Amino acid sequence: MTSIEEQRKSGKLILVAIDDDEGSVNSLQWALNNLSTPHDRVIIIHAQHPRKTIFAAGSPGFMVPVEVLTMLEDDAKKSTEKLLAKATEICKAKSLTPKTLVHNGDAREVICNAVKKYNPDLLVLGSRGFGPLKRAVLGSVSDYCVHNVECPVVVVKPQESTAHSLSLT
Numbered sequence: 001m002t003s004i005e006e007q008r009k010s011g012k013l014i015l016v017a018i019d020d021d022e023g024s025v026n027s028l029q030w031a032l033n034n035l036s037t038p039h040d041r042v043i044i045i046h047a048q049h050p051r052k053t054i055f056a057a058g059s060p061g062f063m064v065p066v067e068v069l070t071m072l073e074d075d076a077k078k079s080t081e082k083l084l085a086k087a088t089e090i091c092k093a094k095s096l097t098p099k100t101l102v103h104n105g106d107a108r109e110v111i112c113n114a115v116k117k118y119n120p121d122l123l124v125l126g127s128r129g130f131g132p133l134k135r136a137v138l139g140s141v142s143d144y145c146v147h148n149v150e151c152p153v154v155v156v157k158p159q160e161s162t163a164h165s166l167s168l169t
Contacts, residue, residue, distance in 0.1 A: 011039030015120035015151075016098075017111045017141075018046055018087055020079060027126035027156035028087055032094045035122065035154070042098040043118055044087045047110035048080055108144040115149040123153045 016031055018024040028044070036042065084100045091098040103110045115123055125142040142155045 011037060011041055012121040013041045013043065013118065014122050014124060015043045015045060015111075015114060015118060016087075016124045017107070017114075017145075018044055018083065018126070019107065020083055021126065023156075023158040024126035025083075025086060025090070026159055027124055029090055030156045031124040031154065032091065032096070035124070036094065036096065038095050040096065042091055042096050043101060043114070043120065044084065044091070044098045045101045045103065045111065045114050046080055046083060047107035048076060048102055048104050049106075107141045108148075111141065111145050112148050115145075115151055120151055123149055123151055125153065125155050127155050127157050 012035075014031060014036060016028050018028060032042075080102055084102070088098055088100060101114065103114070111123070111125070123145060125145060127140075127142050142153075146153045146155065
């Protein structure tokens with residue numbers, strides 16, 4: 001068993017889930033400002049939906065040229081690289097070097113599987129600020145994770161400037 005002093009030196013493992021919403025980048029910044037120390041380890045995870053599955057549900061005869069799918073996949077890859085570069089830059093400003101992960105699939109499943117695999121001390125998620133009706137219709141990744149992971153979860157609410165202007169409450 002490690003002593004409290006040894007645990008402090010090794011730091012916490014903080015898993016931060018981000019997406020292309022500005023609120024998730026703000027949640028990373030908030031977590032680093034309020035929860036982290038220079039001894040902590042940070043894993044940043046991004047769940048990406050495979051573009052081909054979006055078009056697979058089309059009507060019979062609905063076809064998308066392979067070139068268009070390739071272009072969409074390339075665009076998603078570039079967007080993800082840019083997002084992770086920004087997140088890494090934010091971490092490095094706090095003297096932390098994050099491990100970055102990208103997994104294809106539903107964000108809820110990707111995040112919950114990452115928690116099982118890495119056993120973090122803390123999961124940090126952003127909230128899009130949906131009202132109850134919109135959250136009920138669209139679902140909430142943060143709500144799902146709060147109820148299905150086995151580690152403490154911090155849900156960072158959006159700042160006024162990043163909150164959605166349309167609220168169905």
